[in-house]
Amino acid sequence: MPPLSDPAPQRIVPESLHQRRPIILSLLSLLLLLTMMIQPITGPAGRVSPAVAAAIHTPLFDGDRAYEHLVQQCDFGPRPPGSENLSLCRQYIVDRLRDQGWTVELQNFTYHEVACSNVIAYWGTRNATLIVGAHYDTRPVADHDPAPENRSRPILGANDGASGTAVILELARILPEDIRSDVEFVLFDAEDSGYYQDWSWIVGSTHYVDVMPSNRRATVRAMVLLDMVGDAELRLPREGCSTRSLQDQIWSIASSLGHDDVFLDTLGATILDDHRPFLDIGIPAVDIIQHNPFPWYWHTLEDTPDKCSADSLSAVGGVVETFLVETAHSETTYPPNSPLSDLPYLGILAAPVFILLVVIVVRRRRTSL
Numbered sequence: 602m603p604p605l606s607d608p609a610p611q612r613i614v615p616e617s618l619h620q621r622r623p624i625i626l627s628l629l630s631l632l633l634l635l636t637m638m639i640q641p642i643t644g645p646a647g648r649v650s651p652a653v654a655a656a657i658h659t660p661l662f663d664g665d666r667a668y669e670h671l672v673q674q675c676d677f678g679p680r681p682p683g684s685e686n687l688s689l690c691r692q693y694i695v696d697r698l699r700d701q702g703w704t705v706e707l708q709n710f711t712y713h714e715v716a717c718s719n720v721i722a723y724w725g726t727r728n729a730t731l732i733v734g735a736h737y738d739t740r741p742v743a744d745h746d747p748a749p750e751n752r753s754r755p756i757l758g759a760n761d762g763a764s765g766t767a768v769i770l771e772l773a774r775i776l777p778e779d780i781r782s783d784v785e786f787v788l789f790d791a792e793d794s795g796y797y798q799d800w801s802w803i804v805g806s807t808h809y810v811d812v813m814p815s816n817r818r819a820t821v822r823a824m825v826l827l828d829m830v831g832d833a834e835l836r837l838p839r840e841g842c843s844t845r846s847l848q849d850q851i852w853s854i855a856s857s858l859g860h861d862d863v864f865l866d867t868l869g870a871t872i873l874d875d876h877r878p879f880l881d882i883g884i885p886a887v888d889i890i891q892h893n894p895f896p897w898y899w900h901t902l903e904d905t906p907d908k909c910s911a912d913s914l915s916a917v918g919g920v921v922e923t924f925l926v927e928t929a930h931s932e933t934t935y936p937p938n939s940p941l942s943d944l945p946y947l948g949i950l951a952a953p954v955f956i957l958l959v960v961i962v963v964r965r966r967r968t969s970l
């Protein structure tokens with residue numbers, strides 16, 4: 602670039618190559634910047650190194666059995682916190698986990714004078730480094746139902762409640778015994794009552810984390826949350842505040858198992874869900890959830906078993922099973938998201954400002970000529 606004091610102003614060749622050079626250089630830099638920014642979004646996720654592909658576990662997860670657990674939960678009827686239906690469903694969950702030899706504890710707490718219980722299952726001593734969670738309560742009101750007369754009625758929650766729980770119950774049956782002590786299952790109560798009366802969302806998981814001893818917090822390597830994973834047309838974009846390194850591994854396993862059509866390599870939204878209290882205390886966590894959009898029947902009376910499928914439960918269950926087997930046998934840790942991981946999105950916002958600055962500089966140079 603010629604210096605500003607260059608005698609070139611004497612020449613009247615406004616569109617000379619010399620004058621275009623700053624524009625060309627700026628556009629090239631912008632192109633380079635955009636390339637760098639876009640790469641991480643669609644980059645490593647979805648690809649599997651040959652070493653990982655060779656070591657991939659063959660899932661034993663049975664989608665039909667998981668679907669049966671989904672139907673059984675719905676047979677109790679709507680299951681809002683504090684209800685008799687939820688008590689009966691809780692006992693069903695406890696019994697199925699104990700059938701498979703897991704030690705089960707109820708973590709009781711009271712919220713707005715309603716007795717609630719998280720269900721915790723572990724193998725041997727309770728010091729697992731991997732946590733798999735789902736909520737098992739259902740929303741007390743169908744406030745998104747198109748029919749106003751239905752909006753004060755409770756939902757059945759086949760997808761929103763029963764699906765994640767169903768996957769956990771089948772995982773509890775098929776997990777290899779040599780990794781069971783690495784895994785803790787948690788079924789959260791009181792996730793889905795936000796905005797109902799004066800309730801908050803994610804009450805059960807918040808309580809779980811509040812009472813988690815500090816020495817245990819330091820040892821948990823990953824928390825995997827399953828929520829609304831049963832839809833027959835299951836589509837799972839990447840939830841926006843999940844730990845990306847952990848999410849990358851799970852999406853990579855999904856790809857290697859042929860589930861790119863379910864685990865979409867697209868960025869979704871950030872969701873207020875049971876993984877958030879874990880993230881808040883520095884535990885890597887990922888939310889596997891259908892969203893952007895939520896299923897059309899979300900928080901309506903139409904959230905019934907016929908909208909769900911064994912195939913969808915099987916896809917998610919097989920991926921999580923493989924993740925647990927691979928991770929339990931490794932020393933893998935998951936670095937938290939850094940401000941730099943948000944660079945691509947900040948960059949996209951910054952690009953118009955950058956272009957504007959280039960235009961201003963070029964115009965000022967022309968004026969000074």
Ligand SMILES: [Zn+2]
Pocket residue numbers: 740761793900
């Ligand atoms: Zn919900």
